[in-house]
Amino acid sequence: MKAALKLPETETAVTELLVRLRAQVAKAEARIRQRPFAVHPSLLPVLGESGLKPGAAYVLETSGSLLHALLAEPSQEGHWCGVVGLPTFAAEAAQLAGVRLDRLVLVPEPAEQWLAATAALAEVVPVLAVRPFGRVRESDAARLMSRLRDRGSVLLVVGDWPRAEARFTLTEPRWHGLGNGHGRLAGRELQVGVISRRYPAGRSARLVLPSSNGRIAAVESAAPQLRVAG
């Protein structure tokens, strides 16, 4: 730093200094802005990245346990989470999954104004889950995404979204603990897949979501499967 403060004599030295300073600023900015939002360790190999990228949109097929699991980690770190357009969002299951309810805000029925509400929340809420009302226009999506990039927020979309960073799929679900007329639901084992820009072929893993304590977990051992009744 001392050297940088010394006044340079020649013009080339000035340009050099500027280049060096710009690089430093860019590095510092990258450190602050681009730190990804944490995801559960068991989801990391599926995602193939260190977390959810700020300024990106991720598409989910359903609003259930996977959404809770994705909200839980940033929420635990103290980030505010917002849920727009999901009147069926179950707060109790979310709390069980690890979402802090004192840092959660719900806008269950924004109807046509979902985009405006999401944009307003994006100013301050870094993790936003949204179910679009009707079809999403490319231009609306682009406008919202530029706001998100500016603020470093991440968007979790339930439904469809043009130009998503990655899509989560849940397939081959298998529930444990419930028999024919006996038992109770204890957990679900399923195949979680992610098709992302970085991995267009997709990556997947077998996970337990939700497990008996409501959280996401790696598959431990083979459990007896359910058979078709009747």
Add this chain to the structure above:
Amino acid sequence: MGRLEMGVAADRCLALWFPNWSVTAWALADGEDPSQLAAVVAANRVLACSAAAAEQGVAVGQRRREAQSTCPQLKVLAADDARDAREFEAVLACVEQLSPGVQLIRPGLCVVRSQGLASYLGAEELAAETLLESVVVELGIDSGRAGVADGVFTAVQAAHQADPVRVVEPTGGAKFLAPLPVSRLGDPNLSELLPRLGVRTLGDFAAMDAARVRERFGAQGVRLHTLAGGQDSRQVTPRQPPAELIAEIDFEPPLTLVDQVAFASRAVVAKFIDHLTGAGLVCTEVRLELTGERDEFSARTWLTPSVFDAAAITDRIRWQLQAAAGNQILSGIISLRLEPVSVDELANHAPGLFGLGPDERVHHAMSRVQAMLGHASVLTPQIGGGRWLAERQLLVPWGERLTTKMPANQPWPGRIPDPQPATVFPEPLAVQLVAADGVQIRVDERGALSGVPVAFSAGSQHGRLIGWAGPWPVSERAWDAQRQRGAHRFQVVDEFGVAWLLLLNGRGWWAEARYD
């Protein structure tokens, strides 16, 4: 006259005492005659009684039964501190007109500095008499007594001895107090202990060595010891009259559109906020009262987690109107009243040096969404008690306080075991659960199923079941025929691997939630 020239009038105090104020306050509030046989009772002891009752033998501190047997016609009244304080406001206002800086000690007792009024009128007796007289003339309360002395404590004791005015000479405090019993100190421990030590009067107590008093009774004892010696160091702390913070506006002609009212009230809201700011206050809870042309009335108290600014109050006016229109208020609005319910020091809410704090920013954004979609559209969830899933999650509009009668930390038999369903339908979905022969499953009184469930349909979805369990009975308020609710719960998994939480009640099958 000479008294004032002696230069000791600096802390001369004038105490005004209204004995048995609770009875007087009741008479004023309910428009009753204070001379009838009445006593205010708290915790089964007489707190105050009218003069007539006292003549019959009722005494303060007596048990209620005893008082009633002494005086069978006695009217027994419940104590009400708020009423006492409210009615005494009028007396304070009346005294303040003649001598500013009244200090309220408790309802029924107040103190002013006597210097100003006494030097104007020429004598302290005259000042005391003038104050008592103005209370009699303006409010019709003739039970008042006045005492003038050095220091608040001595003045109050003088008022107790007065009939109706007692002036204790400057520096004569100790002599005046000496014969009074130690119970006058108002300390229950000392008034019991000192007589047992042989110290019966304030004079005896004052004669004790201060160092011994400190050893035995501590700092509080030392303070009372100086009081007993007539050395009251307390000053009269003047009461701050409450600033007029309530704002009102009348609309002429009456306004019929929500936006008109919101627009027309902008100026008065701005004035309301200005007055608060001028008084160094911010408002955190505001009461809005709207009056309609046909005398309809809508009042509501609004809360905010931060502070109200003009725009936030205008939003509240709009929301309250939208809610009231059509049911509470059916005609045009003729007046609006704003009243700060709770206020806080402005300094506690000043924005930080480097902009707003993070949660302040969150609040601003939430308020913007509320302004856009309505107050009840931005919600914060909390988990409450109850047996039904939708009932357990309490959604509170942003900024409101949660009020629930059902705490979550109590056992709720019938609660679903973990994991909890990730999708809870606000209104249950109608579904069908059928046996192999296509007949809907029923549950009899003993909890037995009419068949084995094999298929399930919700709306357009149909699926075979690959697992099911139930019935799990849920019963609420089985003792109350009107409010009882009962149902049988089932967990089922369909062939697509979706698990459902179903409910069978008197009206059929419902899906309460989905595990997905």
